[in-house]
Amino acid sequence: MDKNIRFIQGNEVCVEGALYAGLDFFAGYPITPSTEIAEHLSSRLPRKGGKFIQMEDEIASMCAIIGASLTGKKVMTATSGPGFSLKQEALGYAIMTEIPCVIVNVQRGGPSTGLPTSVAQGDVMQARWGTHGDHAMIVLTASNHQDVFAITVEAFNLAETYRTPVVLLFDEVVGHMREKLVIPEPGVIPLVERLHTSVKDGVDYHPYLPREDGRLPMSDFGGVHRYNVTGLFHDMWGFPSSKPEIVQGLHRHLVDKIRNNVNQIMRYKEYYLDDAECVLISYGSSARSALHVVEQRRPRGERLGLLELQTLWPFPYQMIKDKCKHAKYVLVVEMNAGQVLRAVKRAVGDPERVFLANRVDGVFITPTDIRNILRIIMGKGA
Amino acid sequence: MAIKDYIRERFFPHLWCPGCGHGIVMNGMLHAIEKLGMSRNEIVMVSGIGCSSRISCYVDFHTLHTIHGRALAFATGVKLGLPELNVIVPMGDGDALAIGGNHFIHAARRNIDITAIVMNNRVYGMTGGQFSPLSGYGTKATTAPYKNIDHDFDIAQLAMAAGASFVARTTAYHVKQMTDIIRKAILHEGFSVVEILTQCPTYFGRKNKLGDAAEMMEWFKDFTTPIGSKAKKENDDLIERGIFVQKEIPEYCEEYDKIIEHAMKGS
Numbered sequence: 001m002d003k004n005i006r007f008i009q010g011n012e013v014c015v016e017g018a019l020y021a022g023l024d025f026f027a028g029y030p031i032t033p034s035t036e037i038a039e040h041l042s043s044r045l046p047r048k049g050g051k052f053i054q055m056e057d058e059i060a061s062m063c064a065i066i067g068a069s070l071t072g073k074k075v076m077t078a079t080s081g082p083g084f085s086l087k088q089e090a091l092g093y094a095i096m097t098e099i100p101c102v103i104v105n106v107q108r109g110g111p112s113t114g115l116p117t118s119v120a121q122g123d124v125m126q127a128r129w130g131t132h133g134d135h136a137m138i139v140l141t142a143s144n145h146q147d148v149f150a151i152t153v154e155a156f157n158l159a160e161t162y163r164t165p166v167v168l169l170f171d172e173v174v175g176h177m178r179e180k181l182v183i184p185e186p187g188v189i190p191l192v193e194r195l196h197t198s199v200k201d202g203v204d205y206h207p208y209l210p211r212e213d214g215r216l217p218m219s220d221f222g223g224v225h226r227y228n229v230t231g232l233f234h235d236m237w238g239f240p241s242s243k244p245e246i247v248q249g250l251h252r253h254l255v256d257k258i259r260n261n262v263n264q265i266m267r268y269k270e271y272y273l274d275d276a277e278c279v280l281i282s283y284g285s286s287a288r289s290a291l292h293v294v295e296q297r298r299p300r301g302e303r304l305g306l307l308e309l310q311t312l313w314p315f316p317y318q319m320i321k322d323k324c325k326h327a328k329y330v331l332v333v334e335m336n337a338g339q340v341l342r343a344v345k346r347a348v349g350d351p352e353r354v355f356l357a358n359r360v361d362g363v364f365i366t367p368t369d370i371r372n373i374l375r376i377i378m379g380k381g382a
Numbered sequence: 383m384a385i386k387d388y389i390r391e392r393f394f395p396h397l398w399c400p401g402c403g404h405g406i407v408m409n410g411m412l413h414a415i416e417k418l419g420m421s422r423n424e425i426v427m428v429s430g431i432g433c434s435s436r437i438s439c440y441v442d443f444h445t446l447h448t449i450h451g452r453a454l455a456f457a458t459g460v461k462l463g464l465p466e467l468n469v470i471v472p473m474g475d476g477d478a479l480a481i482g483g484n485h486f487i488h489a490a491r492r493n494i495d496i497t498a499i500v501m502n503n504r505v506y507g508m509t510g511g512q513f514s515p516l517s518g519y520g521t522k523a524t525t526a527p528y529k530n531i532d533h534d535f536d537i538a539q540l541a542m543a544a545g546a547s548f549v550a551r552t553t554a555y556h557v558k559q560m561t562d563i564i565r566k567a568i569l570h571e572g573f574s575v576v577e578i579l580t581q582c583p584t585y586f587g588r589k590n591k592l593g594d595a596a597e598m599m600e601w602f603k604d605f606t607t608p609i610g611s612k613a614k615k616e617n618d619d620l621i622e623r624g625i626f627v628q629k630e631i632p633e634y635c636e637e638y639d640k641i642i643e644h645a646m647k648g649s
Contacts, residue, residue, distance in 0.1 A: 025463060046645035051462055051638060056488035060455035063448065067428070067459025070446065071467075075459075093449050221426050221444040222464050228390075228439050230447035239393050239439060240447075 004183040010174040011036035013145045013181050014078070014104060015044060017152025020183070021191060024050040024073040027064035029057055029083060032116045033172045034106035037078035058083035062090035062103070069099045070229065072194060072220035074156055078104035081114060081123055085130070091165055092131030093231045095254060098208070098216060100159035100194070102152075104168045106175040107284075109362045118362030119172040121284055124339040127167045128313045134251065136258035138265055139167040139313040143287040145181040148174060150189060151267065151310055157192040158265060162257055163216055169312060171335070173285035173364055194218060197225065208250075209236040214257050258314055266319060267310035272298060276305025278374070279324050281344055282333035283309040285364065290333040292367045293374070304374075312340070320347040329377050330354045335365055388412045388422065390442050397436060399507075401595025403554035403580025404434050407501055410557050410578075411472070412441065414564035425468045428457040430482060432474035432508050434501040434580075443470075451481030454489040457496050465495070465635035468568060475502040475516040479537065483515075490544035493572045494634035499564065500537055500575065503582035511585030522589045537577040538626050547572035550625040553579040553602035563625065571633050579606070579621070 006016070015037055018026075026045060028038040042052045051068075055061040058079055065075035079087060084105045094101050107123050109115025123130075127139045138158050142151040148170065155166040197217035199205040201224035210216050219225035228238035233250055235241045258265065271294055273279065282290040287308040294304045307323050309316070324330050324344075330353055332341040338356050345351035357373035359365045389412070398404050415425065425443040429435035431450035438445040444467075448456045453471050461469045478486050478500045489496060505523060506512040513523035518534040526532075541549045548570040552560045560578060567574035581587060581598035592598050607613040609624035 025459070027459065043645070046638075046642045047648070049642055049646070051642075053458070053462060053638075055455065055458070056484055059452060060458070060485055060488070063452045063455035064459035064462070066448075067446065067456040067461075068463035069459075070444075071460055071463030073463050089449055090452065220464075221446075221460060222423065222467050224423060226422055226442055226444050228445045228447060230439065231449055232447070237392075239390075 004185070006181045006183065007178055008145070008181060009036060009176055009178050010145060010148050010170060011106065011176070012040050013148045014152050014168065014170065015040040016181065016183055017149040018076050018102070018156070019044060019048070020149070020186070020189065021153045021156035022074045022193070023076055023156070025065060025068040025075045026051075026077065027053045027055050027061040027068070028077050029055055029061050029079070031058070031080045031083045033108055033175050034078045034080050034104060036175070037104060037106075058086040059090060062087040065101050066090060066094050066097075066099050069101050070221045074100075076102040076104065078106065080106050080108045080116075081110040082112070084123060084126065088130040092133065092135065094165040095131065095135050096231050097229050098163040098254075099165075100163055101165045102155045102159055102168060103165055104170065107169065107171040115362040117172070119285065119335060119364050120360070120362065121171050121286065121335040122339070122360070123169060124312055124336065127169050134255065136255045137167065137313045138162065138164060138258060138311070139169050140267065140311055141169045141284045142310055143174065143284055143308060145179050147310065149181055149183070153189045153191070154267065157190075160192040160194055161215070162261070163218070164258065169284070171284045196220070199225065206236040207238050208234060210253060214253075262314045262316060262318075265311055265314060266316045268316065268319065269308040269310065270323065271306040271308070273305040273307060273323055275303055276327060277303040278305070278329040278331060279327040280304065280306045280331045280333055280370070281309065281320070281340070282306065283312060283340065286333045286335055289365050289367050289370055293370045296367065309340070315343045315347070317343075317347040320344060321349060324348045328353065331357055331370070331373065331377065333357045333365065333370055335359050383416060385412050385416055388415065388442055390440055393440055396440055398433060399584040401581065401583040402433065403503060403582070404437065404501055406554045406557060407434070407472070407499065407560070407578050407580060408437050408440065410560040411437075411470070411499065411564050413561045414568060417561070417565055418568060420468060424466070425470060426460050428453050428460060428469060428471050430473060430477040432477045432506070434472055434474040435477060437472040451477055452485060453477065454482060454485040454496065454498065458489060458492075458494055461494055461496055462635055462638065468497075469495070470497045470499065470568065472499045472501065474507070475500060475504060475537070476506045476514040479535075479540070480515045487540070487544035490541055490546035490573050490575065492634045493545060493547050493631055495571050495573070497564070497567045497574045497576070499567075500577045501580045502537060502577055503580045503586055505582050505586040507582050507585055511589060517586070523585075524589070537575070541575040542627050546575045547627065547629050547631050548574035548625070549627040550575070551577040551579070551621070552623050553606055554581060555599045555602035556623060559623065566625065566628070570628065572631060
């Protein structure tokens with residue numbers, strides 16, 4: 001048997017993806033349903049010379065990975081809703097200071113302690129807007145193990161490319177279900193390594209002066225360039241500044257480096273969209289039920305298609321508008337009260353053709369749930 | 383290297399008030415580093431939020447000015463990421479012991495090789511004079527206009543109870559002792575806590591009618607005494623200065639290296 005074939009939980013797939021991407025440092029705190037990520041990494045990381053630390057709380061875990069990232073390490077933390085709430089201030093710090101890191105949120109039911117062991121997708125908006133102030137975010141997700149692996153590698157690549165935190169927004173079903181994973185050979189998925197400055201010792205290094213392509217080469221702590229990192233608005237030296245032109249410039253840079261690259265960051269999968277008169281839009285584990293419905297109905301001649309989003313933020317408005325151009329109906333399938341639904345309504349232009357199939361009761365959304373909504377939309381009665 | 387070379391003069395003037403004790407501490411700290419002959423590239427200064435935390439911006443090391451209360455958590459990541467670096471964390475009393483209290487005791491418990499320098503001026507200065515966990519019963523502050531009924535705690539005792547392997551206290555008046563203690567704290571392999579009583583004439587001094595900066599420093603001279611002194615035995619209200627604890631116990635990063643060694647054998 002090929003040793004690269006595994007039958008494992010989604011959380012462990014995320015671990016495999018992170019290690020493939022070159023993870024060297026993980027800090028975490030136990031929380032259901034993400035704990036297995038910490039457990040596996042506590043065993044796997046030291047075997048490759050990496051480090052795992054269980055911190056005293058969720059906030060400290062987020063802070064510790066930011067600190068470790070500055071020493072040149074590829075870093076990650078993992079949590080679920082309550083912990084993700086606690087990490088938000090430090091996550092904003094990583095945005096402001098442009099420090100690459102990956103944050104996994106295996107979603108459970110909320111708000112508050114909610115449903116610790118049940119599935120939900122209620123953190124889509126929190127992942128976008130959870131930290132204070134205007135900012136841009138990269139948030140990725142996936143629905144099956146092969147994609148969880150690839151998107152985890154992608155998260156590290158995007159974190160390095162854009163010098164920003166990247167959120168992996170999985171859910172309890174994806175995290176805990178077991179299915180097959182084929183681990184690619186090293187080199188099959190390209191890796192983005194940290195971009196280090198070529199500025200020599202003794203020459204002024206400006207840590208926060210973007211190159212022409214918008215990227216900022218880094219210098220690791222302990223290296224020859226000493227500079228200041230601060231969560232305050234700062235100038236090209238990293239020194240605090242409240243000069244309006246400095247504030248405006250940094251603000252624009254932080255938002256534009258992501259917004260202007262929506263097409264590079266956008267990941268999605270499409271099934272039978274070419275002639276679809278009803279486009280289902282889904283992501284994460286919900287997309288599994290949506291795909292089931294589409295594949296079951298196609299042989300009957302029903303023109304259903306599925307657009308599976310893997311990049312949730314920056315939201316691919318234009319792509320969705322294009323894909324839904326000829327659709328009579330658009331049905332968003334998700335396990336929250338309609339968080340992606342609203343964004344899709346904005347995207348398609350005529351929101352009256354956009355509908356929602358959802359569950360918010362901690363129970364996984366089934367193909368039957370989706371078919372019931374389809375019947376109502378298509379005027380076939382409940 | 384001259385002390386001046388440790389400072390980022392480009393970023394002066396600093397934001398501290400006239401008479402503030404933080405500049406004295408920065409001076410003491412830089413003298414300690416100079417005496418140790420350390421290269422600027424091997425020092426990382428990590429700080430949180432508050433007047434004292436601004437020290438990190440003014441010194442020419444690798445500097446990380448973070449969020450309120452979390453400096454030790456960031457510092458833990460830096461230190462574990464690259465253990466050969468010397469990590470120094472200047473903190474205020476509110477930053478270290480109110481919002482950051484949990485990180486303080488857990489860094490002590492792990493005995494990770496970080497030097498925490500707690501500038502205790504018994505007040506939140508940056509936000510304009512609110513009481514801190516170190517203000518003490520009966521003091522006044524902008525959020526305790528009648529009187530403060532919160533009791534303070536003893537930073538040194540707390541640090542010792544939490545497992546810190548080096549714990550000391552000094553004041554902004556006793557600069558020579560301060561420099562000596564900071565030097566020893568940096569050299570110490572493990573979590574070191576140095577509490578430095580500093581004056582905030584602008585808020586704590588004014589609200590509590592303690593006089594100007596010089597008078598507040600006189601108070602440090604008159605109301606502190608070396609650990610175990612005869613004066614302490616005669617007057618228990620005196621605050622003790624000096625090194626309370628300096629013990630060799632396994633350091634966290636070294637322990638983790640052993641874990642790696644063990645795990646690598648098994649794989």
